[in-house]
Amino acid sequence: MTDKTQLPSRARALKGREEKMVVADKHAVNGNPTVEPFPEGMETIMFGMGCFWGAEKLFWRLPGVFSTQVGYANGFTPNPTYHEVCSGMRQHNDNGTQYRSAIYTSNPTQQLLALQSKVAYQQELDKKNYGPITTEILENQQIYYAEEYHQQYLKKVPKGYCGLKGTGVSCSLGAK
Template sequence: MKQIVLAGGCFWGVEAYFKRIKGIIQTKVGYTDGTTINPSYQEVCTGRTYHVEACELIYDEQVISLEKILKHLFSIIDPTILNRQGNDVGTQYRTGIYYEDESDAQVIRDFIQKEQANYEQMIVVEVKKQTTFYDAEEFHQDYLTKNPMGYCHVNLYRIPKEDLKDEYR
């Protein structure tokens, strides 16, 4: 099993999207890349902690590659917009890829370099070594399953059928 942390705007949609994909074993939403210890959602929303809303993925690299995960991420974000996705605006909604394994850094950078050819503007997705990840409050975990009519900037129906876990087909 491997781990990667992704930020793509509001973490509710990112988690709901990735938990449906074959090879993703576990998802958890939280806060990363900030300046305070164990922030609350309210503190993160002020923008003063500089944390980003993120989703930690545990995945089976024998089933899904990091590159495929990145393709999925880029299908649900606009990687050229800084500090905004959908209607969500602020530094906590910036996009990012936070790796644990040093060998993943080059895969990520190569992927972004190839993707840049598809965009006129520069890709502004952060790529950093993972720092501390703080779990979001229980209320936010698996939010869109608990609240199916909740706001989501991510189109959950964009996942190709062949990539869906059986229970989501």
């Protein structure tokens, strides 16, 4: 029996597939494109925040966010399905390695800002007696889009399940 709290090794990972998941061309919330190419000057960044439905919904409300897509990153299985990603893991209450916290940046500036924000936010968490941040911050990771029914799910199913919660701790990062 393998430890379900650890990522599988490359040797134990599922084979996956070459074919990418087909997703809608237009975003269900704002009508913008959902796949590249995006308009010139746009950048991409990935956030792993637990339930991807709720995390995606949070980004719909942020100024400057052009488009959102949900999917899977930093594994060894190319183009996995939801069931492959979740195999052997408990799903209710979002337990398992597939729900870990992550920031995957697409350039050195984003990487620096992510690392700086981690330090600043940890200081705020410390004031409220929270433990250390365990968010993985890496640059240039591959994303594999989840199946279409997961994209903008809480727009399509407004009362759908999402266990995304927060700490209630905020952190303001001013320009330096």
